Every structure is written in structure tokens, then in C-alpha cells.
Amino acid sequence: ISIIFFVITPITVFTWSYSQIIVDFILGSKWNNAEPILAAMSLLLLPYSLNKILEICCISVGLVRQIFIYDVVSTISIVGFLIIFSAETISEFSFRFSLLNIGFSIVFLIYVDRLIALGIFRLVKVLVPILFSGLFAKFLVDYTFESTPDLLFLQLLYFLTLYLFTYILVFVGIYFLLLRKNHDVIMITNFLFSTIKKLSIRKN
Numbered sequence: 001i002s003i004i005f006f007v008i009t010p011i012t013v014f015t016w017s018y019s020q021i022i023v024d025f026i027l028g029s030k031w032n033n034a035e036p037i038l039a040a041m042s043l044l045l046l047p048y049s050l051n052k053i054l055e056i057c058c059i060s061v062g063l064v065r066q067i068f069i070y071d072v073v074s075t076i077s078i079v080g081f082l083i084i085f086s087a088e089t090i091s092e093f094s095f096r097f098s099l100l101n102i103g104f105s106i107v108f109l110i111y112v113d114r115l116i117a118l119g120i121f122r123l124v125k126v127l128v129p130i131l132f133s134g135l136f137a138k139f140l141v142d143y144t145f146e147s148t149p150d151l152l153f154l155q156l157l158y159f160l161t162l163y164l165f166t167y168i169l170v171f172v173g174i175y176f177l178l179l180r181k182n183h184d185v186i187m188i189t190n191f192l193f194s195t196i197k198k199l200s201i202r203k204n
Contacts (some may be wrong), residue, residue, distance in 0.1 A: 001053050001118075002126045008049045010167045013134040015042035017142075018159050025152040036091035043098035047105035054105075054112045061116055070111070074104040129174045137167035 015022065019039040023031055058067050078100045087093035113120040141162045 009130050009134045012045045017138050037094050040094035040098050047101040050105045133171040140166050
């Protein structure tokens with residue numbers, strides 16, 4: 001779970017933060033209305049990834065019935081909430097839909113933890129620094145680098161490179177300062193360094 005969140009968190013934060021550039025690059029300036037929808041839907045990456053991992057954990061120990069109950073209850077609840085509290089715009093609907101999915105994913109995580117003892121408090125100790133690294137990297141990029149290239153593709157590549165570099169730098173800094181003995185952080189660090197090593201081997 002920690003490694004998945006280490007990968008998914010920067011993608012979510014980057015898509016949320018720079019959704020306007022992404023929409024302009026992919027769809028063009030005429031689709032500016034799609035920007036808040038993309039930003040809201042980017043939040044679905046986190047609960048979708050978490051649910052898939054939790055479902056695999058449940059299936060591996062034979063808890064298929066619990067997955068079915070969760071899917072039915074969460075779907076009915078989300079649909080019912082969205083019908084009762086109807087949104088005025090598609091972007092508002094997307095944002096509410098994403099928040100509801102995040103909420104139910106957290107409930108599912110707590111429920112699965114009680115069934116098979118995932119170690120939720122240990123996970124929180126890792127997920128909080130990951131989330132902090134993602135948000136702090138966004139803050140640093142926005143307030144440090146003001147000048148950007150003119151072309152949309154170069155802008156997107158520029159912000160993506162700076163953001164990922166800053167995100168990894170902040171997380172490594174937190175690791176060396178606070179979390180060097182945490183098992184999950186050690187796994188993430190080993191994953192990060194092995195990925196960098198494989199990329200360098202391919203280039204050579």
C-alpha cells in the first residue's frame with residue numbers, strides 16, 4: 001500500500017494542481033470548462049488504487065463476501081447521496097463523487113484492518129509524510145519557479161519534471177530526518193533507488 005501511494009500521490013496532486021495546463025495541452029483552450037472536472041476526478045486515483053489493493057488482500061484470505069457487501073453498500077450510499085443532494089454543475093458533482101469515494105475507501109480500510117490486521121497506524125505514519133511531500137513540493141514549485149516556457153508541451157514537461165524532482169527530494173529529506181527506521185519507508189526507498197538504477201542501466 002505504501003509503495004502504491006508513493007507513486008499515486010504525486011500523480012494526483014500534479015493533476016489537481018496543473019489541470020488547466022493538462023486540459024489546454026490535450027484538448028485545447030476551447031475546453032477550459034473541463035478543467036475543474038479533471039481536477040475533481042483526479043482525486044479518484046487514490047480511493048481507486050486503495051480499493052484495488054484492499055480487494056486483493058480480502059480475496060487472498062477468502063473474504064469475497066465482504067467485498068461484495070462493501071461494493072453494494074458504498075454504491076447505493078453514493079448514488080443516494082448524489083440524488084438527494086443534487087449538484088448544480090458537473091464539476092460540483094465530480095468533486096462530491098470523488099470525496100464520497102475517498103470517504104468510503106477510508107471506511108473500507110478501517111474495516112479490512114479489523115478483519116486481517118493490516119497495521120493501519122503504521123501505514124498512517126508513512127502516508128502522512130507522502131501526502132505532505134506531495135503538497136509541499138507543489139507549494140515549492142509554485143512559489144519558487146515563476147518563469148515558464150511559452151509552449152504548452154514545454155510548460156507541462158517543465159512543471160512535471162520540477163514537481164517530481166522536488167517531491168522525491170522532500171520525501172528523501174523526511175526519510176533521513178525522521179523515518180530511517182520505518183519498515184514501509186525503507187521499502188519505498190529501496191523501490192525508488194532500484195527504479196533509478198534500472199533506468200540508468202537502460203540509458204547506458
